[in-house]
Amino acid sequence: MDLQAFLITFREALEALLIVGIITTYLNRTDYGKWKKWVWLGVFFGIASSYLVALLFQVVFTGFGTMGGQNYLKIGIMLVSCGLLTHMVMFMAKQSVDFKGKVESKIGVIITSGSILNMVVHSYLVVLREGVETVFFFAAISGGDIQKAIESWGALLGLLAAVVVSVLFFRGTRKVPLGLFFRIVSMFLLIISAGLFVQAIGILQDLGLMGTLYRTSGGEIGEIYNLTWLMPEHPLDYEQYLRDAGQAPLLSGQIGIFFKAFLGYTQNPSLEEFLLYWLYYAGVLALLIREKQKHFRQAAATAPVNI
Template sequence: MNMQAFLITFREAMEAILIVGVILTYIRKIGETRWNKWVWTGVGLAIAASYGVALLFQVALSGYESMSNQNYLRIGIMLISTGLLTHMILFMGKQNRAYQQSVESKVATILTAGGVLNMIVHSFLVTLREGVETVFFFAAIGGGDIQSALASWGALLGVVCAGVLGFVMFKGAKRVPIGKFFKATSVFLMLISAGLLVQAVGMLQDLGILGSVYRTAGGQIGEVYNIVAFMPEHPNDEMHYIRDTGHHPLINGQVGVFFKAFLGYSHNPSVEEVVAYWGYLFLLFIGLSRRNQGGAVRTDRAADSGAAAEGARVAGGGPGQRQGA
Protein backbone atom coordinates (compact mmCIF):
# COMPACT_ATOMS: atom_id res chain seq x y z
CA MET A 1 0.00 0.00 0.00
CA ASN A 2 2.94 2.35 0.62
CA MET A 3 3.97 2.31 -3.04
CA GLN A 4 0.40 2.91 -4.17
CA ALA A 5 -0.03 5.74 -1.67
CA PHE A 6 3.23 7.31 -2.83
CA LEU A 7 2.29 7.26 -6.51
CA ILE A 8 -1.21 8.57 -5.88
CA THR A 9 -0.21 11.42 -3.55
CA PHE A 10 2.74 12.35 -5.74
CA ARG A 11 0.58 12.54 -8.84
CA GLU A 12 -2.37 14.31 -7.19
CA ALA A 13 -0.18 16.76 -5.28
CA MET A 14 1.80 17.48 -8.45
CA GLU A 15 -1.40 18.27 -10.34
CA ALA A 16 -2.47 20.73 -7.64
CA ILE A 17 0.99 22.29 -7.37
CA LEU A 18 1.18 22.86 -11.11
CA ILE A 19 -2.17 24.65 -11.20
CA VAL A 20 -1.43 26.77 -8.13
CA GLY A 21 2.06 27.44 -9.50
CA VAL A 22 0.62 28.75 -12.76
CA ILE A 23 -1.71 31.04 -10.80
CA LEU A 24 1.08 32.42 -8.61
CA THR A 25 3.46 32.82 -11.55
CA TYR A 26 0.88 34.79 -13.51
CA ILE A 27 0.09 36.99 -10.52
CA ARG A 28 3.78 37.72 -10.05
CA LYS A 29 4.23 38.41 -13.77
CA ILE A 30 1.57 41.13 -13.79
CA GLY A 31 2.78 42.61 -10.51
CA GLU A 32 -0.25 41.70 -8.39
CA THR A 33 1.51 39.69 -5.67
CA ARG A 34 -0.85 41.13 -3.06
CA TRP A 35 -3.24 38.37 -4.16
CA ASN A 36 -0.81 35.60 -3.18
CA LYS A 37 -2.10 35.36 0.37
CA TRP A 38 -5.63 34.76 -0.87
CA VAL A 39 -4.45 32.00 -3.19
CA TRP A 40 -2.70 30.29 -0.27
CA THR A 41 -5.79 30.83 1.88
CA GLY A 42 -7.84 28.87 -0.64
CA VAL A 43 -5.21 26.12 -0.79
CA GLY A 44 -5.09 25.85 3.00
CA LEU A 45 -8.87 25.65 3.28
CA ALA A 46 -8.93 22.96 0.58
CA ILE A 47 -6.37 20.83 2.43
CA ALA A 48 -8.40 21.12 5.63
CA ALA A 49 -11.59 20.29 3.74
CA SER A 50 -9.91 17.25 2.17
CA TYR A 51 -9.06 15.91 5.61
CA GLY A 52 -12.65 16.57 6.61
CA VAL A 53 -13.88 14.58 3.61
CA ALA A 54 -11.50 11.76 4.55
CA LEU A 55 -12.85 11.74 8.11
CA LEU A 56 -16.48 11.70 6.99
CA PHE A 57 -15.75 9.00 4.45
CA GLN A 58 -13.99 6.89 7.08
CA VAL A 59 -16.94 7.27 9.46
CA ALA A 60 -19.31 6.20 6.69
CA LEU A 61 -17.17 3.19 5.84
CA SER A 62 -16.90 2.22 9.51
CA GLY A 63 -20.67 2.35 9.74
CA TYR A 64 -20.90 -0.12 6.88
CA GLU A 65 -18.27 -2.36 8.44
CA SER A 66 -20.80 -4.15 10.61
CA MET A 67 -23.28 -4.48 7.76
CA SER A 68 -23.52 -6.95 4.91
CA ASN A 69 -23.39 -4.09 2.42
CA GLN A 70 -19.73 -3.32 3.17
CA ASN A 71 -18.48 -5.41 0.26
CA TYR A 72 -20.85 -3.67 -2.13
CA LEU A 73 -19.52 -0.31 -0.99
CA ARG A 74 -15.93 -1.47 -1.46
CA ILE A 75 -16.72 -2.70 -4.96
CA GLY A 76 -18.30 0.64 -5.80
CA ILE A 77 -15.27 2.52 -4.50
CA MET A 78 -12.92 0.33 -6.54
CA LEU A 79 -14.90 0.86 -9.74
CA ILE A 80 -15.19 4.63 -9.20
CA SER A 81 -11.47 4.82 -8.45
CA THR A 82 -10.72 2.90 -11.63
CA GLY A 83 -12.75 5.44 -13.58
CA LEU A 84 -11.03 8.40 -11.91
CA LEU A 85 -7.58 6.93 -12.49
CA THR A 86 -8.43 6.25 -16.12
CA HIS A 87 -9.54 9.85 -16.56
CA MET A 88 -6.35 11.06 -14.90
CA ILE A 89 -4.16 8.93 -17.16
CA LEU A 90 -5.96 9.90 -20.37
CA PHE A 91 -6.81 13.55 -19.86
CA MET A 92 -4.83 15.00 -16.97
CA GLY A 93 -1.18 15.93 -16.75
CA LYS A 94 -1.24 17.69 -20.13
CA GLN A 95 0.14 20.94 -18.76
CA ASN A 96 0.55 22.54 -22.16
CA ARG A 97 0.50 26.15 -23.21
CA ALA A 98 -3.22 26.17 -23.98
CA TYR A 99 -4.04 24.86 -20.51
CA GLN A 100 -1.78 27.45 -18.90
CA GLN A 101 -3.48 30.21 -20.87
CA SER A 102 -6.88 28.92 -19.74
CA VAL A 103 -5.84 29.12 -16.08
CA GLU A 104 -4.34 32.58 -16.58
CA SER A 105 -7.53 33.76 -18.29
CA LYS A 106 -9.63 32.68 -15.31
CA VAL A 107 -7.27 34.41 -12.90
CA ALA A 108 -7.31 37.58 -15.02
CA THR A 109 -11.11 37.60 -14.89
CA ILE A 110 -11.02 37.26 -11.10
CA LEU A 111 -8.46 40.06 -10.77
CA THR A 112 -10.52 42.31 -13.03
CA ALA A 113 -13.60 41.73 -10.90
CA GLY A 114 -11.50 42.41 -7.83
CA GLY A 115 -13.16 39.76 -5.70
CA VAL A 116 -11.04 38.34 -2.89
CA LEU A 117 -13.67 35.68 -2.26
CA ASN A 118 -13.55 34.60 -5.91
CA MET A 119 -9.78 34.10 -5.74
CA ILE A 120 -10.10 32.06 -2.54
CA VAL A 121 -12.89 29.94 -4.03
CA HIS A 122 -10.96 29.32 -7.26
CA SER A 123 -7.80 28.19 -5.43
CA PHE A 124 -9.95 26.18 -3.04
CA LEU A 125 -11.77 24.26 -5.77
CA VAL A 126 -8.72 23.39 -7.91
CA THR A 127 -6.98 22.00 -4.82
CA LEU A 128 -10.03 20.33 -3.29
CA ARG A 129 -10.64 18.31 -6.45
CA GLU A 130 -7.25 16.64 -6.11
CA GLY A 131 -7.81 16.08 -2.39
CA VAL A 132 -11.19 14.39 -2.84
CA GLU A 133 -9.78 12.15 -5.58
CA THR A 134 -6.96 11.16 -3.23
CA VAL A 135 -9.47 10.20 -0.53
CA PHE A 136 -11.32 7.99 -3.01
CA PHE A 137 -8.12 6.29 -4.12
CA PHE A 138 -7.00 5.72 -0.54
CA ALA A 139 -10.36 4.14 0.27
CA ALA A 140 -9.87 1.79 -2.68
CA ILE A 141 -6.27 0.72 -2.04
CA GLY A 142 -6.79 0.48 1.72
CA GLY A 143 -9.92 -1.62 1.50
CA GLY A 144 -11.85 1.14 3.24
CA ASP A 145 -9.10 1.97 5.77
CA ILE A 146 -8.35 5.53 4.69
CA GLN A 147 -6.53 6.34 7.93
CA SER A 148 -3.85 3.72 7.31
CA ALA A 149 -3.20 5.05 3.82
CA LEU A 150 -3.01 8.65 5.08
CA ALA A 151 -0.59 7.66 7.84
CA SER A 152 1.67 5.60 5.57
CA TRP A 153 5.18 6.73 4.72
CA GLY A 154 4.26 6.46 1.05
CA ALA A 155 1.63 9.20 1.32
CA LEU A 156 3.99 11.53 3.19
CA LEU A 157 6.87 10.86 0.81
CA GLY A 158 4.64 11.50 -2.20
CA VAL A 159 3.62 14.93 -0.91
CA VAL A 160 7.21 15.83 -0.01
CA CYS A 161 8.56 14.77 -3.42
CA ALA A 162 5.82 16.69 -5.23
CA GLY A 163 6.54 19.77 -3.13
CA VAL A 164 10.28 19.61 -3.81
CA LEU A 165 9.73 19.11 -7.53
CA GLY A 166 7.23 21.96 -7.64
CA PHE A 167 9.67 24.27 -5.86
CA VAL A 168 12.44 23.39 -8.30
CA MET A 169 10.10 23.99 -11.24
CA PHE A 170 8.88 27.42 -10.21
CA LYS A 171 11.85 28.69 -8.22
CA GLY A 172 14.81 26.88 -9.74
CA ALA A 173 16.84 28.05 -12.70
CA LYS A 174 16.68 24.77 -14.61
CA ARG A 175 13.76 23.47 -16.60
CA VAL A 176 12.29 20.26 -15.15
CA PRO A 177 11.00 17.67 -17.66
CA ILE A 178 7.65 17.33 -15.91
CA GLY A 179 6.20 15.46 -18.89
CA LYS A 180 8.56 12.56 -18.23
CA PHE A 181 7.44 12.39 -14.61
CA PHE A 182 3.80 12.21 -15.65
CA LYS A 183 4.54 9.51 -18.22
CA ALA A 184 6.46 7.42 -15.69
CA THR A 185 3.78 7.68 -13.01
CA SER A 186 1.07 7.01 -15.60
CA VAL A 187 2.54 3.57 -16.27
CA PHE A 188 2.26 2.60 -12.61
CA LEU A 189 -1.17 4.20 -12.27
CA MET A 190 -2.35 2.11 -15.23
CA LEU A 191 -1.29 -1.06 -13.39
CA ILE A 192 -2.90 0.10 -10.14
CA SER A 193 -6.13 0.93 -11.96
CA ALA A 194 -6.18 -2.45 -13.72
CA GLY A 195 -5.54 -4.13 -10.38
CA LEU A 196 -8.47 -2.35 -8.74
CA LEU A 197 -10.73 -3.38 -11.60
CA VAL A 198 -9.67 -7.02 -11.30
CA GLN A 199 -10.20 -7.00 -7.53
CA ALA A 200 -13.71 -5.63 -8.07
CA VAL A 201 -14.43 -8.37 -10.62
CA GLY A 202 -13.13 -11.01 -8.20
CA MET A 203 -15.31 -9.70 -5.37
CA LEU A 204 -18.36 -9.67 -7.65
CA GLN A 205 -17.71 -13.31 -8.48
CA ASP A 206 -17.16 -14.22 -4.83
CA LEU A 207 -20.54 -12.67 -3.98
CA GLY A 208 -22.22 -14.58 -6.80
CA ILE A 209 -23.23 -11.40 -8.62
CA LEU A 210 -21.00 -12.09 -11.61
CA GLY A 211 -20.81 -15.55 -13.09
CA SER A 212 -18.18 -17.13 -15.29
CA VAL A 213 -18.00 -18.68 -18.74
CA TYR A 214 -15.70 -21.37 -17.36
CA ARG A 215 -16.76 -23.57 -14.47
CA THR A 216 -15.47 -26.82 -13.05
CA ALA A 217 -17.45 -30.06 -13.05
CA GLY A 218 -18.53 -29.20 -9.51
CA GLY A 219 -19.98 -25.87 -10.61
CA GLN A 220 -17.19 -23.73 -9.14
CA ILE A 221 -15.65 -20.84 -11.06
CA GLY A 222 -12.70 -22.30 -12.94
CA GLU A 223 -9.11 -21.10 -12.82
CA VAL A 224 -7.21 -20.09 -15.94
CA TYR A 225 -4.03 -21.19 -14.17
CA ASN A 226 -2.80 -21.78 -10.64
CA ILE A 227 0.72 -20.68 -9.70
CA VAL A 228 0.37 -20.82 -5.93
CA ALA A 229 3.55 -22.92 -5.90
CA PHE A 230 5.36 -19.95 -7.40
CA MET A 231 3.87 -17.12 -5.30
CA PRO A 232 0.66 -17.29 -3.25
CA GLU A 233 -1.28 -14.05 -3.10
CA HIS A 234 -1.66 -14.13 0.69
CA PRO A 235 0.16 -15.68 3.68
CA ASN A 236 -2.96 -17.75 4.42
CA ASP A 237 -2.73 -19.29 0.96
CA GLU A 238 0.93 -20.02 1.65
CA MET A 239 0.02 -21.83 4.89
CA HIS A 240 -2.62 -23.90 3.11
CA TYR A 241 -0.17 -24.82 0.37
CA ILE A 242 2.47 -25.93 2.89
CA ARG A 243 -0.14 -27.92 4.82
CA ASP A 244 -1.46 -29.65 1.71
CA THR A 245 1.83 -30.38 -0.07
CA GLY A 246 4.53 -30.24 2.57
CA HIS A 247 6.53 -27.86 0.36
CA HIS A 248 7.19 -24.15 0.55
CA PRO A 249 6.31 -21.90 -2.40
CA LEU A 250 9.16 -20.32 -4.32
CA ILE A 251 8.18 -16.81 -3.17
CA ASN A 252 6.39 -16.28 0.13
CA GLY A 253 2.91 -14.87 0.62
CA GLN A 254 4.12 -11.56 2.03
CA VAL A 255 5.49 -10.66 -1.38
CA GLY A 256 2.27 -11.91 -2.95
CA VAL A 257 0.24 -9.55 -0.76
CA PHE A 258 2.30 -6.63 -2.04
CA PHE A 259 1.74 -7.54 -5.68
CA LYS A 260 -1.95 -8.20 -5.08
CA ALA A 261 -2.41 -4.78 -3.50
CA PHE A 262 -0.20 -3.01 -6.02
CA LEU A 263 -1.04 -4.79 -9.27
CA GLY A 264 -4.10 -6.91 -8.51
CA TYR A 265 -2.05 -10.13 -8.68
CA SER A 266 -3.89 -13.43 -8.31
CA HIS A 267 -2.31 -16.87 -8.31
CA ASN A 268 -5.51 -18.45 -9.63
CA PRO A 269 -7.49 -15.91 -11.69
CA SER A 270 -10.77 -16.60 -13.42
CA VAL A 271 -11.32 -16.03 -17.14
CA GLU A 272 -13.17 -12.80 -16.39
CA GLU A 273 -10.33 -11.48 -14.22
CA VAL A 274 -7.76 -12.16 -16.93
CA VAL A 275 -9.95 -10.58 -19.61
CA ALA A 276 -10.70 -7.56 -17.41
CA TYR A 277 -7.02 -6.96 -16.62
CA TRP A 278 -5.55 -7.29 -20.10
CA GLY A 279 -8.63 -5.92 -21.86
CA TYR A 280 -8.52 -2.79 -19.72
CA LEU A 281 -4.81 -2.23 -20.42
CA PHE A 282 -5.37 -2.81 -24.15
CA LEU A 283 -8.23 -0.31 -24.35
CA LEU A 284 -6.26 2.20 -22.31
CA PHE A 285 -3.31 1.78 -24.66
CA ILE A 286 -5.60 2.44 -27.63
CA GLY A 287 -6.96 5.55 -25.93
CA LEU A 288 -3.49 6.88 -25.19
CA SER A 289 -2.36 6.19 -28.76
CA ARG A 290 -5.31 8.12 -30.20
CA ARG A 291 -4.71 11.00 -27.82
CA ASN A 292 -1.05 11.19 -28.81
CA GLN A 293 -1.93 11.00 -32.50
CA GLY A 294 -4.43 13.82 -32.03
CA GLY A 295 -1.77 15.92 -30.34
CA ALA A 296 0.66 15.25 -33.18
CA VAL A 297 -1.95 16.28 -35.77
CA ARG A 298 -2.64 19.52 -33.90
CA THR A 299 1.09 20.24 -33.73
CA ASP A 300 1.49 19.62 -37.47
CA ARG A 301 -1.46 21.88 -38.24
CA ALA A 302 0.00 24.62 -36.08
CA ALA A 303 3.33 24.26 -37.86
CA ASP A 304 1.64 24.37 -41.27
CA SER A 305 -0.32 27.46 -40.27
CA GLY A 306 2.85 29.14 -39.09
CA ALA A 307 4.64 28.29 -42.33
CA ALA A 308 1.71 29.59 -44.38
CA ALA A 309 1.65 32.83 -42.42
CA GLU A 310 5.38 33.28 -42.91
CA GLY A 311 5.02 32.63 -46.64
CA ALA A 312 2.25 35.20 -46.91
CA ARG A 313 4.33 37.73 -45.02
CA VAL A 314 7.30 37.27 -47.33
CA ALA A 315 5.13 37.35 -50.45
CA GLY A 316 3.57 40.58 -49.28
CA GLY A 317 6.89 42.33 -48.91
CA GLY A 318 7.22 42.02 -45.17
CA PRO A 319 10.33 42.91 -43.19
CA GLY A 320 13.46 41.19 -44.31
CA GLN A 321 12.36 40.72 -47.96
CA ARG A 322 14.77 41.87 -50.67
CA GLN A 323 13.24 44.31 -53.11
CA GLY A 324 13.84 43.75 -56.78
CA ALA A 325 15.76 46.32 -58.81
Protein backbone atom coordinates in the same frame (compact mmCIF):
# COMPACT_ATOMS: atom_id res chain seq x y z
CA MET B 1 -0.22 -0.10 -0.05
CA ASP B 2 2.72 2.24 0.71
CA LEU B 3 3.79 2.36 -2.95
CA GLN B 4 0.22 3.00 -4.10
CA ALA B 5 -0.22 5.72 -1.48
CA PHE B 6 3.09 7.26 -2.58
CA LEU B 7 2.12 7.42 -6.25
CA ILE B 8 -1.38 8.73 -5.58
CA THR B 9 -0.22 11.36 -3.08
CA PHE B 10 2.67 12.39 -5.32
CA ARG B 11 0.42 12.88 -8.32
CA GLU B 12 -2.39 14.71 -6.51
CA ALA B 13 -0.11 16.89 -4.39
CA LEU B 14 2.14 17.70 -7.35
CA GLU B 15 -0.74 19.02 -9.44
CA ALA B 16 -2.14 21.09 -6.55
CA LEU B 17 1.32 22.53 -5.71
CA LEU B 18 2.09 23.32 -9.32
CA ILE B 19 -1.22 25.11 -9.85
CA VAL B 20 -0.93 27.09 -6.60
CA GLY B 21 2.71 27.88 -7.38
CA ILE B 22 1.87 29.06 -10.88
CA ILE B 23 -0.91 31.26 -9.47
CA THR B 24 1.35 32.93 -6.89
CA THR B 25 4.22 33.34 -9.38
CA TYR B 26 1.88 34.87 -11.94
CA LEU B 27 0.49 37.28 -9.33
CA ASN B 28 4.02 38.42 -8.42
CA ARG B 29 4.92 38.89 -12.06
CA THR B 30 1.82 40.98 -12.79
CA ASP B 31 2.15 43.22 -9.70
CA TYR B 32 -0.79 41.57 -7.97
CA GLY B 33 1.32 40.05 -5.18
CA LYS B 34 -1.06 41.42 -2.55
CA TRP B 35 -3.60 38.82 -3.70
CA LYS B 36 -1.39 35.90 -2.65
CA LYS B 37 -2.79 35.88 0.88
CA TRP B 38 -6.23 35.13 -0.58
CA VAL B 39 -4.77 32.25 -2.57
CA TRP B 40 -3.30 30.72 0.60
CA LEU B 41 -6.60 31.28 2.41
CA GLY B 42 -8.31 29.21 -0.25
CA VAL B 43 -5.60 26.55 0.07
CA PHE B 44 -6.13 26.37 3.85
CA PHE B 45 -9.88 25.92 3.49
CA GLY B 46 -9.31 23.32 0.77
CA ILE B 47 -7.05 21.22 3.01
CA ALA B 48 -9.47 21.51 5.95
CA SER B 49 -12.42 20.49 3.77
CA SER B 50 -10.49 17.52 2.35
CA TYR B 51 -9.80 16.28 5.89
CA LEU B 52 -13.50 16.59 6.75
CA VAL B 53 -14.36 14.62 3.61
CA ALA B 54 -11.95 11.89 4.77
CA LEU B 55 -13.63 11.73 8.18
CA LEU B 56 -17.10 11.63 6.63
CA PHE B 57 -16.09 8.96 4.16
CA GLN B 58 -14.60 6.82 6.93
CA VAL B 59 -17.83 7.08 8.95
CA VAL B 60 -19.90 6.08 5.91
CA PHE B 61 -17.64 3.13 5.11
CA THR B 62 -17.69 1.92 8.72
CA GLY B 63 -21.48 2.25 8.76
CA PHE B 64 -21.78 0.05 5.68
CA GLY B 65 -19.48 -2.46 7.36
CA THR B 66 -21.74 -2.77 10.41
CA MET B 67 -24.71 -3.29 8.10
CA GLY B 68 -22.97 -6.08 6.19
CA GLY B 69 -22.77 -4.07 2.97
CA GLN B 70 -19.07 -3.26 3.06
CA ASN B 71 -18.23 -5.55 0.16
CA TYR B 72 -20.77 -3.83 -2.07
CA LEU B 73 -19.41 -0.41 -1.15
CA LYS B 74 -15.88 -1.68 -1.73
CA ILE B 75 -16.80 -2.90 -5.22
CA GLY B 76 -18.36 0.45 -6.02
CA ILE B 77 -15.34 2.37 -4.76
CA MET B 78 -12.93 0.19 -6.75
CA LEU B 79 -14.87 0.54 -10.00
CA VAL B 80 -15.39 4.29 -9.61
CA SER B 81 -11.72 4.74 -8.66
CA CYS B 82 -10.73 2.78 -11.75
CA GLY B 83 -12.84 5.11 -13.87
CA LEU B 84 -11.43 8.22 -12.21
CA LEU B 85 -7.84 7.05 -12.52
CA THR B 86 -8.39 6.22 -16.20
CA HIS B 87 -9.88 9.67 -16.77
CA MET B 88 -6.92 11.17 -14.88
CA VAL B 89 -4.44 9.41 -17.17
CA MET B 90 -6.27 10.69 -20.25
CA PHE B 91 -6.42 14.19 -18.76
CA MET B 92 -2.71 14.21 -17.97
CA ALA B 93 -1.92 13.11 -21.52
CA LYS B 94 -3.70 16.24 -22.76
CA GLN B 95 -2.52 18.74 -20.13
CA SER B 96 1.18 17.90 -20.09
CA VAL B 97 1.68 19.77 -23.36
CA ASP B 98 1.20 23.33 -21.97
CA PHE B 99 0.16 22.91 -18.36
CA LYS B 100 1.69 26.19 -17.17
CA GLY B 101 0.23 28.30 -19.96
CA LYS B 102 -3.30 27.02 -19.41
CA VAL B 103 -3.23 27.77 -15.68
CA GLU B 104 -1.87 31.29 -16.27
CA SER B 105 -4.63 31.92 -18.80
CA LYS B 106 -7.32 31.04 -16.23
CA ILE B 107 -5.73 33.26 -13.58
CA GLY B 108 -5.55 36.12 -16.05
CA VAL B 109 -9.30 35.90 -16.52
CA ILE B 110 -9.87 35.91 -12.74
CA ILE B 111 -7.64 38.97 -12.26
CA THR B 112 -9.43 40.78 -15.08
CA SER B 113 -12.74 40.28 -13.28
CA GLY B 114 -11.17 41.91 -10.19
CA SER B 115 -12.86 39.60 -7.68
CA ILE B 116 -10.90 38.49 -4.61
CA LEU B 117 -13.65 35.99 -3.85
CA ASN B 118 -13.04 34.33 -7.22
CA MET B 119 -9.35 33.93 -6.32
CA VAL B 120 -10.20 32.31 -2.98
CA VAL B 121 -12.80 30.02 -4.55
CA HIS B 122 -10.48 28.98 -7.37
CA SER B 123 -7.62 28.10 -4.99
CA TYR B 124 -10.07 26.33 -2.68
CA LEU B 125 -11.53 24.20 -5.48
CA VAL B 126 -8.08 23.29 -6.83
CA VAL B 127 -6.98 21.87 -3.46
CA LEU B 128 -10.38 20.36 -2.62
CA ARG B 129 -10.55 18.51 -5.94
CA GLU B 130 -7.15 16.90 -5.42
CA GLY B 131 -7.95 16.20 -1.75
CA VAL B 132 -11.26 14.49 -2.47
CA GLU B 133 -9.68 12.37 -5.21
CA THR B 134 -6.92 11.35 -2.81
CA VAL B 135 -9.46 10.34 -0.13
CA PHE B 136 -11.42 8.30 -2.65
CA PHE B 137 -8.35 6.50 -3.98
CA PHE B 138 -7.09 5.85 -0.44
CA ALA B 139 -10.42 4.21 0.37
CA ALA B 140 -10.00 1.95 -2.66
CA ILE B 141 -6.42 0.82 -2.01
CA SER B 142 -6.87 0.36 1.76
CA GLY B 143 -10.20 -1.45 1.72
CA GLY B 144 -11.86 1.46 3.51
CA ASP B 145 -9.20 2.18 6.15
CA ILE B 146 -8.53 5.72 4.95
CA GLN B 147 -6.72 6.75 8.14
CA LYS B 148 -4.20 3.94 7.66
CA ALA B 149 -3.41 5.14 4.13
CA ILE B 150 -3.12 8.77 5.24
CA GLU B 151 -0.68 7.84 8.02
CA SER B 152 1.42 5.52 5.82
CA TRP B 153 5.01 6.24 4.87
CA GLY B 154 3.97 6.18 1.24
CA ALA B 155 1.63 9.15 1.67
CA LEU B 156 4.26 11.18 3.54
CA LEU B 157 7.03 10.42 1.03
CA GLY B 158 4.68 11.16 -1.87
CA LEU B 159 3.92 14.58 -0.40
CA LEU B 160 7.61 15.31 0.21
CA ALA B 161 8.51 14.22 -3.33
CA ALA B 162 5.82 16.50 -4.77
CA VAL B 163 7.19 19.44 -2.73
CA VAL B 164 10.76 18.78 -3.95
CA VAL B 165 9.71 18.58 -7.60
CA SER B 166 7.64 21.77 -7.27
CA VAL B 167 10.50 23.67 -5.60
CA LEU B 168 12.94 22.59 -8.32
CA PHE B 169 10.45 23.60 -10.99
CA PHE B 170 9.82 27.09 -9.65
CA ARG B 171 13.37 27.86 -8.56
CA GLY B 172 14.55 27.06 -12.05
CA THR B 173 17.93 25.77 -10.85
CA ARG B 174 17.14 22.56 -12.68
CA LYS B 175 14.66 22.04 -15.45
CA VAL B 176 12.06 19.48 -14.43
CA PRO B 177 10.48 17.95 -17.53
CA LEU B 178 6.89 17.85 -16.33
CA GLY B 179 5.76 16.05 -19.45
CA LEU B 180 8.10 13.15 -18.63
CA PHE B 181 6.98 13.17 -14.98
CA PHE B 182 3.33 13.06 -16.00
CA ARG B 183 3.94 10.18 -18.39
CA ILE B 184 5.81 8.11 -15.79
CA VAL B 185 3.24 8.77 -13.06
CA SER B 186 0.43 8.05 -15.54
CA MET B 187 1.94 4.65 -16.29
CA PHE B 188 2.01 3.66 -12.62
CA LEU B 189 -1.49 5.05 -12.00
CA LEU B 190 -2.70 2.96 -14.94
CA ILE B 191 -1.24 -0.14 -13.30
CA ILE B 192 -3.01 0.70 -10.02
CA SER B 193 -6.26 1.28 -11.91
CA ALA B 194 -6.04 -2.09 -13.67
CA GLY B 195 -5.35 -3.75 -10.31
CA LEU B 196 -8.43 -2.18 -8.72
CA PHE B 197 -10.52 -3.24 -11.71
CA VAL B 198 -9.51 -6.89 -11.60
CA GLN B 199 -9.92 -7.02 -7.80
CA ALA B 200 -13.47 -5.72 -8.19
CA ILE B 201 -14.16 -8.46 -10.76
CA GLY B 202 -12.83 -11.07 -8.34
CA ILE B 203 -15.05 -9.85 -5.49
CA LEU B 204 -18.08 -9.79 -7.79
CA GLN B 205 -17.46 -13.42 -8.71
CA ASP B 206 -16.84 -14.44 -5.10
CA LEU B 207 -20.19 -12.92 -4.10
CA GLY B 208 -21.97 -14.64 -6.99
CA LEU B 209 -22.90 -11.30 -8.58
CA MET B 210 -20.97 -12.13 -11.75
CA GLY B 211 -20.95 -15.43 -13.56
CA THR B 212 -18.20 -17.15 -15.54
CA LEU B 213 -17.79 -18.90 -18.86
CA TYR B 214 -15.47 -21.50 -17.38
CA ARG B 215 -16.45 -23.75 -14.47
CA THR B 216 -14.94 -26.93 -13.06
CA SER B 217 -16.71 -30.27 -13.15
CA GLY B 218 -17.90 -29.51 -9.61
CA GLY B 219 -19.63 -26.32 -10.76
CA GLU B 220 -17.12 -23.91 -9.19
CA ILE B 221 -15.51 -20.98 -10.98
CA GLY B 222 -12.52 -22.42 -12.83
CA GLU B 223 -8.98 -21.08 -12.71
CA ILE B 224 -6.99 -20.84 -15.93
CA TYR B 225 -3.71 -21.35 -14.09
CA ASN B 226 -2.43 -21.57 -10.51
CA LEU B 227 0.81 -19.91 -9.42
CA THR B 228 0.55 -20.59 -5.70
CA TRP B 229 3.69 -22.75 -5.96
CA LEU B 230 5.55 -19.70 -7.29
CA MET B 231 4.09 -16.75 -5.37
CA PRO B 232 0.96 -17.02 -3.19
CA GLU B 233 -1.05 -13.81 -3.06
CA HIS B 234 -1.30 -13.79 0.75
CA PRO B 235 0.70 -15.16 3.74
CA LEU B 236 -2.29 -17.38 4.61
CA ASP B 237 -2.11 -18.97 1.16
CA TYR B 238 1.61 -19.48 1.73
CA GLU B 239 0.97 -21.35 4.97
CA GLN B 240 -1.80 -23.43 3.39
CA TYR B 241 0.38 -24.46 0.45
CA LEU B 242 3.25 -25.32 2.80
CA ARG B 243 0.90 -27.51 4.83
CA ASP B 244 -0.73 -29.26 1.87
CA ALA B 245 2.28 -29.67 -0.43
CA GLY B 246 4.92 -30.25 2.22
CA GLN B 247 7.22 -27.66 0.66
CA ALA B 248 7.33 -23.88 0.61
CA PRO B 249 6.48 -21.76 -2.46
CA LEU B 250 9.43 -20.09 -4.18
CA LEU B 251 8.41 -16.58 -3.10
CA SER B 252 6.90 -15.32 0.14
CA GLY B 253 3.25 -14.45 0.59
CA GLN B 254 4.39 -10.98 1.69
CA ILE B 255 5.71 -10.40 -1.82
CA GLY B 256 2.47 -11.73 -3.26
CA ILE B 257 0.30 -9.44 -1.16
CA PHE B 258 2.39 -6.47 -2.36
CA PHE B 259 1.90 -7.37 -6.03
CA LYS B 260 -1.78 -8.03 -5.43
CA ALA B 261 -2.24 -4.54 -4.00
CA PHE B 262 -0.09 -2.85 -6.63
CA LEU B 263 -0.72 -4.86 -9.80
CA GLY B 264 -3.92 -6.72 -8.97
CA TYR B 265 -1.95 -9.99 -9.05
CA THR B 266 -4.01 -13.14 -8.60
CA GLN B 267 -2.44 -16.55 -8.05
CA ASN B 268 -5.35 -18.39 -9.68
CA PRO B 269 -7.38 -15.99 -11.87
CA SER B 270 -10.69 -16.84 -13.45
CA LEU B 271 -11.12 -16.53 -17.19
CA GLU B 272 -12.91 -13.19 -16.75
CA GLU B 273 -10.23 -11.76 -14.43
CA PHE B 274 -7.48 -12.65 -16.90
CA LEU B 275 -9.25 -11.42 -20.04
CA LEU B 276 -10.72 -8.22 -18.59
CA TYR B 277 -7.39 -7.26 -17.02
CA TRP B 278 -5.61 -7.28 -20.37
CA LEU B 279 -8.60 -5.89 -22.28
CA TYR B 280 -8.52 -2.91 -19.93
CA TYR B 281 -4.91 -2.16 -20.88
CA ALA B 282 -5.70 -2.61 -24.58
CA GLY B 283 -8.69 -0.27 -24.35
CA VAL B 284 -6.78 2.51 -22.57
CA LEU B 285 -3.86 2.16 -24.97
CA ALA B 286 -6.25 2.51 -27.91
CA LEU B 287 -7.74 5.68 -26.36
CA LEU B 288 -4.27 7.17 -25.76
CA ILE B 289 -3.20 6.44 -29.35
CA ARG B 290 -6.40 8.02 -30.67
CA GLU B 291 -5.83 11.09 -28.49
CA LYS B 292 -2.26 11.41 -29.71
CA GLN B 293 -3.34 11.15 -33.34
CA LYS B 294 -6.02 13.78 -32.70
CA HIS B 295 -3.37 16.11 -31.25
CA PHE B 296 -1.13 15.63 -34.31
CA ARG B 297 -4.03 16.36 -36.67
CA GLN B 298 -4.90 19.55 -34.77
CA ALA B 299 -1.26 20.65 -34.77
CA ALA B 300 -1.00 20.01 -38.52
CA ALA B 301 -4.22 21.94 -39.19
CA THR B 302 -3.01 25.02 -37.27
CA ALA B 303 0.57 24.95 -38.57
CA PRO B 304 1.50 27.82 -40.94
CA VAL B 305 1.69 26.97 -44.61
CA ASN B 306 4.92 27.90 -46.39
CA ILE B 307 4.41 29.21 -49.90
